[in-house]
Amino acid sequence: GESVGLHLPTLSVQEGDNSIINCAYSNSASDYFIWYKQESGKGPQFIIDIRSNMDKRQGQRVTVLLNKTVKHLSLQIAATQPGDSAVYFCAEKTGGDSSYKLIFGSGTRLLVRP
Amino acid sequence: DAGVTQSPTHLIKTRGQQVTLRCSPKSGHDTVSWYQQALGQGPQFIFQYYEEEERQRGNFPDRFSGHQFPNYSSELNVNALLLGDSALYLCASSWDREAGAFFGQGTRLTVV
Numbered sequence: 762g763e764s765v766g767l768h769l770p771t772l773s774v775q776e777g778d779n780s781i782i783n784c785a786y787s788n789s790a791s792d793y794f795i796w797y798k799q800e801s802g803k804g805p806q807f808i809i810d811i812r813s814n815m816d817k818r819q820g821q822r823v824t825v826l827l828n829k830t831v832k833h834l835s836l837q838i839a840a841t842q843p844g845d846s847a848v849y850f851c852a853e854k855t856g857g858d859s860s861y862k863l864i865f866g867s868g869t870r871l872l873v874r875p
Numbered sequence: 876d877a878g879v880t881q882s883p884t885h886l887i888k889t890r891g892q893q894v895t896l897r898c899s900p901k902s903g904h905d906t907v908s909w910y911q912q913a914l915g916q917g918p919q920f921i922f923q924y925y926e927e928e929e930r931q932r933g934n935f936p937d938r939f940s941g942h943q944f945p946n947y948s949s950e951l952n953v954n955a956l957l958l959g960d961s962a963l964y965l966c967a968s969s970w971d972r973e974a975g976a977f978f979g980q981g982t983r984l985t986v987v
Contacts, residue, residue: 795975797975802980803980803981804879804965804967804978804979804980804981805918805965805978806978807974807975807976807977810975850917850918852917854970854975856931858969858970858972859906859925859969859970860906860923860925860930860931861908861970861976862908862920862923862931862933863908863910863918863920863967863976864920865917865918865919866917867915867916867917868915868916868917
């Protein structure tokens with residue numbers, strides 16, 4: 762079925778440490794995943810995406826890992842900063858670019874301790 | 876470029892009333908999607924408009940309807956409001972292969 766879910770609702774990390782946010786999905790046919798960051802009072806903001814033909818993708822201080830065998834993906838944030846405090850969502854994109862739909866998980870709140 | 880803009884930012888309505896929310900997509904984008912985000916939850920897809928037609932719809936009742944204008948802006952209408960309709964309503968524009976979907980800041984609807 763269509764569902765994307767997260768393991769932990771809240772993650773608290775020390776500033777400077779690395780953060781890992783996990784996400785499980787149920788549809789083995791899913792082929793495109795995106796991580797979004799949502800700060801208080803704002804809409805979701807694109808962080809990084811990954812297609813199912815990849816296991817890993819890196820951006821600036823972020824890495825997304827995809828394990829298709831266990832239908833799991835994770836977002837790693839290196840050297841976590843106070844500005845990283847937000848709610849993070851994994852989402853699956855279905856449909857083509859012109860008729861896409863995003864299926865979101867319920868989110869993980871990341872709290873960065875000074 | 877103002878990005879995706881939504882209005883109003885906050886709204887309080889009484890149960891049973893009707894509400895209209897507005898969205899202007901990012902310049903050059905012709906598709907508008909609407910999402911409902913309940914407190915503590917991820918956004919849920921309501922419907923998508925393209926060329927002034929509803930292209931696809933999520934699992935929402937007919938009380939939720941929409942419209943897209945020739946300038947690509949869009950409205951979301953909700954009739955017979957229920958307390959459970961209280962949520963943040965987000966608008967997203969066309970998919971960008973480099974940056975994904977651009978979201979507006981949302982309209983916070985409170986039904987009392």
